[in-house]
Amino acid sequence: MRQSFLVFGAPEIQGDEIREVVASMESGWLGTGPKVARFEEDFRSYKGASHAVALNSCTAALHLSLIAAGVGPGDEVITSALTFCATANAIIHAGAVPVIVDVDPVTMNLDPGLVAERISHRTKALLPVHFAGRCCDMDRLMALAEAHDLLVIEDCAHSIETEYKGRKAGTFGDFGCFSFYVTKNVAAGEGGMVLARREGDAARIKVLALHGMTKDAWRRYSDAGYRHYQVVEAGFKYNMMDLQAAIGIHQLHRVEKNWLRREVFWRRYNEAFKDLPITLPSDPEPDTRHAYHLYTVLIDEDRTGLTRDAFLQAMTELNIGVGVHYLCLAEYAFYRERFKWQPEDYPHATRIGRQTVSLPLSPKLTDRDVEDVIETVGEVIAE
Ligand SMILES: Cc1ncc(COP(=O)(O)O)c(C=O)c1O
Secondary structure (H helix, E strand, O other): OOOOOEOOOOOOOOHHHHHHHHHHHHHOOOOOOHHHHHHHHHHHHHHOOOEEEEEOOHHHHHHHHHHHOOOOOOOEEEEEOOOOHHHHHHHHHOOOEEEEEOEOOOOOOEOHHHHHHHOOOOEEEEEOEOHHHOOOOHHHHHHHHHHHOOEEEEEOOOOOOOEEOOEEOOOOOOEEEEEOEOOOOOOOEOOEEEEEOOHHHHHHHHHHOEOOEOOOHHHHOOOOOOOOOOEOOOOOEOEOOHHHHHHHHHHHHOHHHHHHHHHHHHHHHHHHHOOOOOEOOOOOOOOEEOOOOOEEEEOOHHHHOOOHHHHHHHHHHOOEOOEOOOOOHHHOHHHHHHHOOOHHHOHHHHHHHHHEEEEOOOOOOOHHHHHHHHHHHHHHHHO
16 A cells, blocks of 8 residues: 555646746735736747636636626526536526536537537527546537527636647637646646637726726836726626746646646556456547546446445545546535436436546656556455
């Protein structure tokens, strides 16, 4: 058994970001400033997008994108039944109703056929989630959006490096929303980014992120003299700090190197687990690039004699940290009561949510860590 606990999703922090944070602290500029502007530009250019606005989370990015898209009371937004609760909560906070649809059992992404069935006169937007880093079927989803005049907001929390037919995730829709939460492929502790297709949307999101004020602190307090601001609408407090951007800039710099490392781990897991009675992630679709954000296996009690929760517990007891991404949203009491969602109406998301386990995939893992995960999974399944 492994001596020390292997933390699931531990970020890989290096000297460059440590020095950058220290430099920010020594400069005295901690809040939104030049490093946020640099991170926005670096991210925009990495993604080949038109406009990028940094925020303090992906949840904020989803919320402000929905508002900028004009989504509000009386509207419905279609999203995946297999996602983090933040996706649905952002729709609710925008005043609209989330309509969840089941996923494809192989890709675990929104099933476009089911999306088509749920489009109504109230549907204002589609909110696809590129689950685990695998791109949704954007040809079919964008065709539906065009045919029904719907806005598209991509939840790219898992999909910084994701591509589909040569195009980067987050640049298909009107908005693409990214997360720099501590476990993500670019980690800043907390943080988010919106890619917007239209300049006016990016400008409005920037204003909404800081109380609806027309000038941010960076410009108000510059040596050009104090500048008064106007409040043009009731905004939020969603701005990113330079301290977060200081980390993000260097994490983004290593994003491709880290992707290559995770790809090696992914292949090693596939090879090592191929004869075990568990379901492995399906291979990436042709002409796409998977971000390798989550490596998820399915534990079917009928095949392993072990429940998923027993597997989680056994792994933890043997010092391997694991995760669950996610239970079907219809499993949660709040949504069941508010929207009358029932797990049985989303059979694939419900089964996946009850069987899924995410194994460690951080670029921080050593080759020995990966072998420890493999040996422990083998041991737990064999018991
Ligand atoms: C699919 C998905 N959407 C949205 C979010 C929210 O991201 P954040 O924590 O940056 O608000 C997450 C975070 O885990 C996520 O996994």
